Amino acid sequence: MRVPKITHIIFFALAVGFLVASHYIFDDYSLRVLNNIAIFIILAVSYNLINGVTGQFSLEPNGFVAVGAYVAALILLDADAKNYQFDLESPSAFILWLHSSNFLLALLAAGVCATILALVLSFPVFRVRGDYLAIVTLGFGFIIKILAINYPSITNGSLGLSSIPQHATLYYTGGIAIISVIMVLNIVYSKFGRAMKAVRDDEDAALAMGVNTFAVKTTAFSTSAFLEGVGGGLWACSFASIVPNEFDFYLTFQLLIIIVLGGLGSMTGAILGTILVIGGGEWLRFLDEPISLFGHTFDAMPGLRMIVFSVILILVMLFAREGIFGKRELTDTFRWFGKRLKR
């Protein structure tokens, strides 16, 4: 455990202060957007741990988010609500028995389930590398969605779950976002973090230096899965309803844009990327509505936002491959400016 530096304490205080103050400054709509941003910060930072810091191109966060969301939702819904909702098939006995109104317990269970899944999956997934790892994880993410659709007695099939208690207020999402950023940063700057970066930069060299690369990759994978599961639980409790189709490849794509835009491997980048993509996505919502330009009204073109995002992704990859922050953190950037000033 490192001794916290004064800059870190200032950042922490600023984040907590902003969290409390935002309740007094913003209207309900902005608070909802902030809530989304907080959830996506958790997802992006944890995705960055496996994808940016460890360099394993996993395309599976959608699967873990789905597992977390379903576990949390099934725990929080009581038996009456389940009996009422399950239209396709009556819920199985285990699902009916499974109930607790403790929100934090449900979140923890969501995280733990995702972690267990990640630990099991890491055996097949890390037998392959590079592009193949990408396609295997993509396959698993897809299979999780197919399972959610095809077991209506557990998940209510493609109808999904609704009227999930909306426990996830901004205090919870923001608080957990701050905690997970601190947690991930501590991992990145620990012995494990250095091993992860070694695996990213040259896996064979790391192996030759005595790093147990499988253990390192599994640690990164399951830590990221834990946070993604928790994020999924928050997601379920924030939007109050979930359907399997929300958790397809599109979600992974969004997270990928976020971390690539911010800079693969940089946590500050991931946070800034989240704010830009989710906040910017909210701001660009006008693109999906009828546009009037020079007195001429164009029809609504739903999907225009996604075109803008894909073009941004391609342009970032072509012209600014390192993203906004590259592999640096905000504090590194300060240090870099400091050196410049001293000269």
Place this chain on the structure above:
Amino acid sequence: MEFSLFLQNMVNGFSLGSMYALIAIGYTMVYGVLRLINFAHGDIMMVGAYVCFFGMVSLNLPFIAAVVFAVTICAALGIITDTIAYKPLRKAPRISLLITAIGISFLLENLFNVIFGSEPKAFIVPEYLQTVLTFGDVTVAISAVLVPIITLILLAITLFILYRTKYGMAIRALAFDIHTVNLMGIDANLIIAIVFALGSMLAAIGGVFWSLNYPSIEPMMGVLIGLKAFAAAVLGGIGSVGGAVLGGFIIGFTEVVVVSLSPEFSGFKDAFAFIFLILILIFKPTGILGYNFEKSRF
């Protein structure tokens, strides 16, 4: 299983398998030369189906002419995506290429989504292809018979180009060692463009065939089919054209046979390709006909 049902499944499996095979060839060839999983390939198939559809509806072209039109457009599109999104990244890490490929894929999907709407359109199947042939108890649409035959012809042409022409030799050399090929005075970028054009043409034909058998086209149709075709390419041994065809047929047959034998698994139909893919990558990463990873392909 009754004999007639068996025959019916055989015909359907062959038909589905050859469509996967046509698309898988593009994946395998691009992977061979660039070591890139071209995520946009499935969407090029979708573009092929749409261009053929609009060629018939808007330009009043006859079906064959519309297919030729679609093939031309897709070949151009393949070359354009290569020039815009992949060429500047030749020396970049492969992950960057993969990300731009995903970007191109989403761009094409959403572009078509915005221009043509997300609701499925009914593909117009020419009447002479709707004729139903009856052999005893077995009834098949004539297109289900024509698709595998044309696939085999196209496969023969592809193999001829690869193994009997100068360009084919250059493609194989490129797959073997891209740096040495440049030293030998071969324009690597030109050869890569040819590979993209060839793969995209086959994908366009695959897309048209798909729409003939399942006459409903939508902007997202390429995603799942593309991923399954990629799974087929890996199953057969990525980099090997014959392997891609074999993998396509295996996955096509599995889907048809399993759904026909046990309909309760039909919900999992789309997952088979991925289960195959994962098993193959774990136990025999080179696939059925593939060579060792870093050695020659094709």
